[in-house]
Amino acid sequence: MPELPEVEVTRRSFADLIAGARVQGVHMGKPLRWPLGCDPQALVGRTVQSVARRGKYLLIHLDQGVLLLHLGMSGSLQFAAQLPSRGVHDHFELETSRGRLRLHDPRRFGAVVHAEAIDDPVARKLLGGLGVEPLEAGFDPLRFHEALRQRRASIKQVLLAGAVVVGVGNIYACEALFVAGIRPTAVAARLSRARVQRLHAAIVQVLQQALQAGGSSLRNYSNADGQSGHFQLQTQVYDRAGEPCRACGRPIRLLRQAQRSSYYCAQCQKA
Numbered sequence: 001m002p003e004l005p006e007v008e009v010t011r012r013s014f015a016d017l018i019a020g021a022r023v024q025g026v027h028m029g030k031p032l033r034w035p036l037g038c039d040p041q042a043l044v045g046r047t048v049q050s051v052a053r054r055g056k057y058l059l060i061h062l063d064q065g066v067l068l069l070h071l072g073m074s075g076s077l078q079f080a081a082q083l084p085s086r087g088v089h090d091h092f093e094l095e096t097s098r099g100r101l102r103l104h105d106p107r108r109f110g111a112v113v114h115a116e117a118i119d120d121p122v123a124r125k126l127l128g129g130l131g132v133e134p135l136e137a138g139f140d141p142l143r144f145h146e147a148l149r150q151r152r153a154s155i156k157q158v159l160l161a162g163a164v165v166v167g168v169g170n171i172y173a174c175e176a177l178f179v180a181g182i183r184p185t186a187v188a189a190r191l192s193r194a195r196v197q198r199l200h201a202a203i204v205q206v207l208q209q210a211l212q213a214g215g216s217s218l219r220n221y222s223n224a225d226g227q228s229g230h231f232q233l234q235t236q237v238y239d240r241a242g243e244p245c246r247a248c249g250r251p252i253r254l255l256r257q258a259q260r261s262s263y264y265c266a267q268c269q270k271a
């Protein structure tokens with residue numbers, strides 16, 4: 001599943017190239033997770049002003065309105081002057097004066113939704129519940145601690161829920177908790193300020209590393225300039241059940257939390 005670093009790497013790969021492009025055509029494939037919410041032909045003639053990101057949504061700002069694009073479970077974007085003819089899994093394509101932006105999404109959990117503005121009800125419904133951006137100044141260790149003190153769930157579930165901080169998906173949550181020495185099952189509200197500060201630093205570090213590595217290696221993922229994102233980032237714990245911990249040598253353990261796999265080292269993450 002594309003996570004925040006992959007979405008951000010995707011954004012950077014085409015944002016500057018598409019800025020200023022005029023929409024010349026819109027092609028729709030099979031239905032995605034949510035309907036577009038406007039007549040596709042109404043987008044023709046619009047100009048792309050910029051591409052921003054909020055959580056895992058790409059925000060394609062037009063001179064009128066905005067497209068909120070989510071890659072879902074298996075989506076990937078390509079942007080190029082020329083693309084091969086559309087295949088059965090290509091469900092959205094913006095034909096522009098600078099090239100074609102194509103969403104390839106075999107499982108169709110992705111979506112492209114039109115909103116009149118970023119603060120209109122349609123956009124607010126999708127973006128309204130999102131926590132702070134982990135790579136921006138608003139992600140502050142003391143405020144993070146304050147927010148966690150209100151949460152009785154496990155720290156792993158709180159991170160995945162995205163209401164406190166967005167974009168810390170399963171891989172990055174497991175890795176950051178290892179770096180911080182915190183067990184995934186620890187109750188969020190009981191973490192001391194010092195441990196939350198370590199977790200804060202670990203989240204930033206793990207996400208920055210992933211961004212630098214170009215996003216994680218995901219089966220269906222390729223960034224919009226057609227290069228595959230390879231984050232064969234050496235994970236510390238994620239997907240390493242039974243393998244030796246890189247710090248202490250004991251086997252990495254696997255447990256299920258809310259139907260997600262949590263990987264941890266019982267020695268390095270004692271509580």
Ligand SMILES: [Zn+2]
Pocket residue numbers: 245246247248249250265266267268269
């Ligand atoms: Zn260990």
